[in-house]
Amino acid sequence: MRQQDRQRAQLRREDPHLAPGASEEAAVGRRVFAEGRGPVLTDLDGNQYLDFAAGTLTQSLGHTHPEVVEALTAQAGRLWNVHDAATPNRAQLLDTLARLLPEHLDTYALFSTGAEVVEAALRVVQATAPPGRNRIGALRHGFHGKTMGARMLVHWDIGHQAFAGNSVLGYAPYCYRCPLGLERPTCGVRCASLVRRHIAEKPNTSALVFEPVLGAAGVIVPPPGYWEQISEAARENGVLLVADEVLTGGGRTGTFLASELIGVEPDLVAMSKGLANGFPFAVLAGRHDLLHDPAAATPGAYASTYASNPLGIAAARATLEVIERDRLLEQVARLGELLGDRLGALHERFENLGEVRGLGLLWGLEFVTDRASRTPSPALARAVYAAALDLGLRVALGGHVLRLAPPFTIDEALLDEGVGLLAKAIEQAVAA
Ligand SMILES: Cc1ncc(COP(=O)(O)O)c(C=O)c1O
Numbered sequence: 001m002r003q004q005d006r007q008r009a010q011l012r013r014e015d016p017h018l019a020p021g022a023s024e025e026a027a028v029g030r031r032v033f034a035e036g037r038g039p040v041l042t043d044l045d046g047n048q049y050l051d052f053a054a055g056t057l058t059q060s061l062g063h064t065h066p067e068v069v070e071a072l073t074a075q076a077g078r079l080w081n082v083h084d085a086a087t088p089n090r091a092q093l094l095d096t097l098a099r100l101l102p103e104h105l106d107t108y109a110l111f112s113t114g115a116e117v118v119e120a121a122l123r124v125v126q127a128t129a130p131p132g133r134n135r136i137g138a139l140r141h142g143f144h145g146k147t148m149g150a151r152m153l154v155h156w157d158i159g160h161q162a163f164a165g166n167s168v169l170g171y172a173p174y175c176y177r178c179p180l181g182l183e184r185p186t187c188g189v190r191c192a193s194l195v196r197r198h199i200a201e202k203p204n205t206s207a208l209v210f211e212p213v214l215g216a217a218g219v220i221v222p223p224p225g226y227w228e229q230i231s232e233a234a235r236e237n238g239v240l241l242v243a244d245e246v247l248t249g250g251g252r253t254g255t256f257l258a259s260e261l262i263g264v265e266p267d268l269v270a271m272s273k274g275l276a277n278g279f280p281f282a283v284l285a286g287r288h289d290l291l292h293d294p295a296a297a298t299p300g301a302y303a304s305t306y307a308s309n310p311l312g313i314a315a316a317r318a319t320l321e322v323i324e325r326d327r328l329l330e331q332v333a334r335l336g337e338l339l340g341d342r343l344g345a346l347h348e349r350f351e352n353l354g355e356v357r358g359l360g361l362l363w364g365l366e367f368v369t370d371r372a373s374r375t376p377s378p379a380l381a382r383a384v385y386a387a388a389l390d391l392g393l394r395v396a397l398g399g400h401v402l403r404l405a406p407p408f409t410i411d412e413a414l415l416d417e418g419v420g421l422l423a424k425a426i427e428q429a430v431a432a
Helices: 005-014 024-029 066-076 088-100 114-128 190-201 226-236 258-262 310-325 328-349 378-391 412-431
Strands: 033-037 040-043 048-051 107-111 135-139 167-170 205-210 240-245 268-271 282-286 353-359 362-367 396-398 401-404
Touching: 024 378, 024 396, 048 412, 066 310, 088 107, 088 310, 107 114, 114 205, 114 240, 114 268, 114 282, 135 190, 167 190, 190 205, 190 226, 226 240, 240 258, 310 328, 328 353, 328 362, 328 412, 362 378, 378 396, 378 401, 378 412
Parallel strands: 135 167, 135 205, 205 240, 240 268
Antiparallel strands: 033 040, 040 048, 107 282, 268 282, 353 362, 362 401, 396 401
């Protein structure tokens, strides 16, 4: 049995003062993590865990990567905040972004969190939209953050009431639970034709905000043909494509942007989680003409207290330079294939795994009561999550889906070890 004493005492101590409303992961896990090194976390009682959630899908290079620690430590002794004034690392960071991103996304504004950068993208859309185009499109099952503008685009239960506002909704490519009751490939990707029709018939829509792979909803990967139809409709109707790559941007799916994999050329891209290896940092990347549009680029439009802060810039510069130098995108693609194979074997073995899907090092496992009814089983997902933690594996939990997103730097042996622990956890949870 793993030691828990010091953790329990610490959690009891914070209970009287800490507001409730923690993530399901923290509430179910009840762990106090004290240290992280590469893919391994250590809790306050000295137990170790393989971290297949990479923080919160943030530590692309693993915990406390030495080069990021060095960059942050050097910067911490030098300068922390001068609003958005230029500091020495900023020019190099912008050059690195320009090398890693598709050529047409050559202009960048810097922020600190996912919701903040999504809001900035919405401001650009609203400022540059032709008169009368006052609605913004989003996809069912998309997640974009919890600030009001971002929340307006999220139409599923994330713990409190939605604020629908002025957004319009399209069907997500959730084939396992097709909202139209159809099956691939005979469906002809009808969900996409309906989004297409929506775009064409609602001339007041200025932009479609989308996750290329819908992350929080359980790693929903679009089938071929989905984005071809939608991006063509957006182009034909002057609707901007705004990719929310807060989760996928920075290489998680094996290309720097997941948009590249699905063949979409977005006009604006929001990125955050993986960019600075867990340090709060975000980038809005966009077409030159959009981000320079005088209506969008009013004085102070891209500034905020922590936007451009030198610590975030130092961490992002170090992280992205390691990703580029060590050719980690290729590694993500290669390890992703392996992980997909291993998880495919779990799918064959466990009846309660309704579907396993993913790209690169981003995978979702959907738990069901049985394959025939496909009834979601959040209780089983929670039990597997808790059992995995007890065995020394940390994954990400959301409803009836577990997500796996190990650091890009993990090796094959640890990848196998993690999947082995997960198999044991499922075995235990199913038998309980
Ligand atoms: C796709 C996407 N957009 C936006 C956000 C919001 O980011 P943050 O929690 O940093 O505000 C998230 C967070 O998980 C996300 O996954």
